[in-house]
Amino acid sequence: MSAADPVAVTGLGVLSPGGAGVDALWRACAEGDVAFRTVAHFDASRTGAHRVGLVPEEATEPGAPPPGHPQRLPYLVHRAVADAVADAGTRGGEGAGGGGTRTVLVLGTTDGGGFPSGAAWRAWHEGRGPAGASWTPYAPPGPEWPVVRVGNASAAGATALGVGADLLRAGIADRAVVCGADTVTETAFHGLASLRTLSPGGCRPFAARRSGIRISECAAAVVLERRARAPLVRLRGWGGSNAASQAARPDVEGIASAVRRALADAGTAPEEIEYVNAHAAGTRHGDVAELGALHEVLGARLPRVPVVSSKAALGHCQGAAGTVEAIVTVLTLLRGRVLPTLGLADRDPRWAHLDLGGAPPSHPPRTALTLSCGLGGSNVAVVFDRAT
Structure with missing residues (x-):
């Protein structure tokens, strides 16, 4: 291998x-x-x-x-x-x-x-x-x-x-x-x-x-x-960065760097990403930085890629957030349904043009990205795709 x-x-x-x-x-x-x-x-x-x-x-x-x-x-x-x-x-x-x-x-x-x-x-x-x-x-x-x-x-x-x-x-x-x-x-x-x-x-x-x-x-x-006869999905690659200008506030550059490293490790082009499970904890600055980073990497495609947060439903699961949200990502690939980001009755108007989940996708996503950010500037991205 x-x-x-x-x-x-x-x-x-x-x-x-x-x-x-x-x-x-x-x-x-x-x-x-x-x-x-x-x-x-x-x-x-x-x-x-x-x-x-x-x-x-x-x-x-x-x-x-x-x-x-x-x-x-x-x-x-x-x-x-x-x-x-x-x-x-x-x-x-x-x-x-x-x-x-x-x-x-x-x-x-x-x-x-x-x-x-x-x-x-x-x-x-x-x-x-x-x-x-x-x-x-x-x-x-x-x-x-x-x-x-x-x-x-x-x-x-x-x-x-x-x-x-x-x-x-x-x-x-x-x-x-x-x-x-x-x-x-x-x-x-x-x-x-x-x-x-x-x-x-x-x-x-x-x-x-x-x-x-x-x-x-x-x-x-x-x-x-390492291998299996009937896997659920595949973990294609991952990447991380430790970069922030303030310990409790992620930066666009740090998150974008983690995403680019994950895509490179996975051998996956940005245009292949069809779903993102975002860290998106609902902090004033964190959500802005994360969507800014996704725009840096995905460019004009971003409005067509569902970007969903599970934290509105589950709360912030701390050190478990990255794994439980990876499981939601795996289930999205397996079930072919994109769940909504809950609680968006007062969506920030800056993101009115984005797909924040819930709408039926034009086709079931094949390749997905999940993001996690932590205090101190930790940023991690993981890429999954359907096995068949």
Whole structure:
């Protein structure tokens, strides 16, 4: 397998604010039926934004660690990974053979304490934990897998996809199980509140009155393999940049650079892109920079390419945003339907000429791009295409 070869996407698993599984995710993004809740596991009374997106209780097993529990993150990771691996087992990739397959778990997260390393994974699997902690041993699949942890702010999940693809292309592994995961923690919540990033109105991408984000928890897993008999889609390439003039504000040049590198890695021309799942969190400056970057790369074609944000439906899933939005992109290619960007009753008039999703496409998109941006100038783009 050469460094330029696409890799097969063979399995998907997700627990999102919309529920468990890809159908619940798709329904949430199509209909916006996520019940955002007031934070109850820490004190958020001194902030103007109190609501967050949580995986619904009915989507977890009885006795599962609740929000705020130290094992909430490992539990969500396990569930998403187990579902993705089971899904991949139906497609006859190299991973379907089990024992002889070199598998690596690539974990993208902003959480530096809840799940820091392979040692934590094994300790959790064996039922060991800090003194006095309630340590529920939800056994993960493949506890012998090496774990690569990727931390890249809100672009962590997308970066993890690129790292997983590179491990396969280099022949280091046969299968990469990529999982983006984050919970709603007091540290992250108040950190974002101190930056004045949180909005009481939630994520309103591309809206005239957009004013910030609402954070959510999520675990989203994607199985990548060197080859498979019946892949879902292919990950063709990825690219990133670390460029911004202000730590909390992406720049056109930095985002455009990531997109161009992804297209070059994928061997894909800009005119082949037929769908974009944008980072588009609904911040005043971020949406402007992202659409400016897409105009730089796609040029006059941009008004004819659907550009959709999933964050209006799901909230901002933090380090999991890149993987859960990649799954929405994969489902768009598989199902041939472009979902809308929700909440556009007051669309910013600057973008009245753009296709922000919801209209039936002239033909099902074949090649798609997903974008993620993070604090500190992290920008990541990933290119997918239909396998057949």
